[in-house]
Amino acid sequence: MKVTAKAPSNIAFIKYWGKKDENLRIPANSSISMNLSDAYTITTAETDENLINDEVSIDGKILAGKDLERISKHVDLLRSGTKNKSYLRIESKNNFPKGAGIASSASGFAALTLAVSKALGLSLSEKELSILARMGSGSACRSIPDGFVEWVAGDNDKTSYAYSLYPASYWDIADVIAIVGESPKKVSSTEGHGLAESSPFYEARIRKMPEKIEKIKKALADKNFTDFGEILEAEAINMHSVMMTSVPPLYYLNPETLKVMEAVIEWRNEGLESYFTIDAGPNVHVICEEGGSDKIKNKLKEIGFEKILVNKPAEGAKLI
Ligand code: PMV
Numbered sequence: 337m338k339v340t341a342k343a344p345s346n347i348a349f350i351k352y353w354g355k356k357d358e359n360l361r362i363p364a365n366s367s368i369s370m371n372l373s374d375a376y377t378i379t380t381a382e383t384d385e386n387l388i389n390d391e392v393s394i395d396g397k398i399l400a401g402k403d404l405e406r407i408s409k410h411v412d413l414l415r416s417g418t419k420n421k422s423y424l425r426i427e428s429k430n431n432f433p434k435g436a437g438i439a440s441s442a443s444g445f446a447a448l449t450l451a452v453s454k455a456l457g458l459s460l461s462e463k464e465l466s467i468l469a470r471m472g473s474g475s476a477c478r479s480i481p482d483g484f485v486e487w488v489a490g491d492n493d494k495t496s497y498a499y500s501l502y503p504a505s506y507w508d509i510a511d512v513i514a515i516v517g518e519s520p521k522k523v524s525s526t527e528g529h530g531l532a533e534s535s536p537f538y539e540a541r542i543r544k545m546p547e548k549i550e551k552i553k554k555a556l557a558d559k560n561f562t563d564f565g566e567i568l569e570a571e572a573i574n575m576h577s578v579m580m581t582s583v584p585p586l587y588y589l590n591p592e593t594l595k596v597m598e599a600v601i602e603w604r605n606e607g608l609e610s611y612f613t614i615d616a617g618p619n620v621h622v623i624c625e626e627g628g629s630d631k632i633k634n635k636l637k638e639i640g641f642e643k644i645l646v647n648k649p650a651e652g653a654k655l656i
Pocket residue numbers: 347348350351352353367439441473474475476525526615616
């Protein structure tokens with residue numbers, strides 16, 4: 337069978353950094369995110385009895401070695417749930433520019449999980465898909481449900497999954513991404529999670545998480561953009577403090593990243609309300625209310641950033 341699925345990337349407002357269980361990718365804390373309308377992966381999967389291995393291409397490049405292994409391992413996991421043992425031909429395309437520093441693992445593993453499970457004849461619930469996507473890349477579980485999402489940390493394979501808090505249409509906010517760095521990360525997030533515990537600030541971060549999650553969910557329920565923004569910006573700094581104080585330290589921010597962070601604070605003081613968040617890379621996600629996205633885009637251009645992606649909230653993984 338031949339199936340095509342589309343899945344969005346997502347930006348976390350409350351981040352996942354550190355795991356309770358390495359192999360099962362059970363996070364140390366729950367996280368909250370929004371799917372992105374303009375950063376997505378489209379994946380076509382087709383079973384073929386003549387194949388003697390899975391064949392995978394991403395953006396036209398045929399995978400081999402470690403890259404292929406990671407995908408095949410995930411496909412094996414999906415195959416283990418069915419009698420259909422066929423190998424698959426898998427073609428995946430990202431709409432965002434290659435090497436733009438936008439992680440494709442969330443959208444990639446979400447689209448892969450949906451397309452391959454369907455091609456193998458499985459009919460899984462959203463929760464089951466989220467659990468399986470999590471096994472490929474933790475944050476991929478948040479790209480399965482629609483709109484604004486909570487990934488409940490849970491404590492075992494079956495209790496760690498994401499669900500939709502609100503649909504994409506719930507709140508007109510935008511994520512304007514300033515593309516700062518184009519080179520691949522020096523330390524992958526998979527590796528980085530393992531270092532989190534070595535930071536002296538990690539324990540305090542995890543201890544305060546339940547309270548922080550309650551607060552941001554309240555701000556989301558009230559559509560209180562100021563509270564929402566203040567929490568998400570402080571959260572990004574909190575996570576990067578843990579990263580920078582782990583052993584060895586991880587510096588994902590660079591001088592250009594800091595330039596955007598300072599500019600966002602300045603614009604805010606001048607009345608253009610926006611807040612920043614940053615993942616495991618130098619790009620800055622500027623979160624604003626929908627009406628502000630053009631202004632933010634222009635301001636970013638004025639301070640020298642040419643590559644900018646504007647995202648609205650989006651639905652989760654879907655068959656197309
Ligand atoms: O899913 P991973 O292993 O790529 O980890 C994602 C880590 C962050 O992007 C830094 C935070 C998050 O919650 O998305």
